[in-house]
Amino acid sequence: MIELKNVTKVYDGNVTGVDNLNLRIEDGEFVFIVGESGSGKSTLLKLLMRELTPNEGEIIIDGKDITKLRRKKVAELRRKMGIVFQDYRLLPKRTVYDNVAFALQVIEISPRKIKKSVPAALNLVGLSHKAKSMPNEISGGEQQRTAIARAIVNNPSLVLADEPTGNLDPRNSEEVMEVLEAINMRGTTVVVATHDKDIVNEMQKRVVHLEHGVVVRDSEGDYDDYED
Ligand code: ADP
Numbered sequence: 385m386i387e388l389k390n391v392t393k394v395y396d397g398n399v400t401g402v403d404n405l406n407l408r409i410e411d412g413e414f415v416f417i418v419g420e421s422g423s424g425k426s427t428l429l430k431l432l433m434r435e436l437t438p439n440e441g442e443i444i445i446d447g448k449d450i451t452k453l454r455r456k457k458v459a460e461l462r463r464k465m466g467i468v469f470q471d472y473r474l475l476p477k478r479t480v481y482d483n484v485a486f487a488l489q490v491i492e493i494s495p496r497k498i499k500k501s502v503p504a505a506l507n508l509v510g511l512s513h514k515a516k517s518m519p520n521e522i523s524g525g526e527q528q529r530t531a532i533a534r535a536i537v538n539n540p541s542l543v544l545a546d547e548p549t550g551n552l553d554p555r556n557s558e559e560v561m562e563v564l565e566a567i568n569m570r571g572t573t574v575v576v577a578t579h580d581k582d583i584v585n586e587m588q589k590r591v592v593h594l595e596h597g598v599v600v601r602d603s604e605g606d607y608d609d610y611e612d
């Protein structure tokens with residue numbers, strides 16, 4: 385369970401990232417964070433991954449206030465999370481397989497476990513047949529699915545994706561969202577920041593709408609659904 389209580393993040397120059405934000409996300413939910421550019425979506429995700437700490441408020445993940453974690457515990461926290469970026473961030477000189485394996489090698493998982501986990505993750509994102517390809521030999525959608533395989537290969541309980549379809553055409557976007565949905569179906573909490581209305585309307589999930597760092601709507605279904 386994730387809970388943000390009265391969370392405020394102000395950047396240098398007095399720019400508001402999020403403003404007295406309250407939000408609760410249950411285990412196993414699929415949540416879109418939507419809003420115009422500059423509304424605070426990335427700030428919210430960076431607070432959850434503890435890339436930023438707030439000026440005020442508490443961020444509770446699995447019962448602990450992560451704003452107070454020591455550095456060693458931050459590494460532990462990040463192991464519970466799979467993170468997906470708009471620009472994939474793959475290693476260009478490594479194969480699809482090695483990109484996914486690398487995530488496990490850096491945290492010293494045994495070669496035996498790696499040999500089991502990587503094919504399973506590639507299978508889940510539908511890329512078993514591209515395991516030996518280099519990133520520049522596959523489509524943007526396939527690159528993003530490789531990045532998702534890397535994010536989930538260590539079985540995180542939470543996946544955070546910031547504009548994962550931002551560089552993709554509608555067809556590839558749909559495939560990426562289907563993969564995220566499949567991951568969610570297995571019980572993983574998925575939080576996706578996006579301003580892509582078509583994707584949000586297609587998926588019909590919980591939609592948390594930010595404006596100027598404040599939650600202005602929180603409803604199920606379409607991007608623009610609200611009751612007033
Ligand atoms: P979104 O992801 O919805 O586009 P952001 O969370 O990136 O929004 O940004 C929210 C606000 O915070 C914007 O006004 C943005 O310009 C500002 N901001 C984001 N990052 C920084 C930063 N590192 N320094 C100063 N201001 C920032």
Ligand code: MG
Nearest residue numbers: 425426427546
């Ligand atoms: Mg952003």
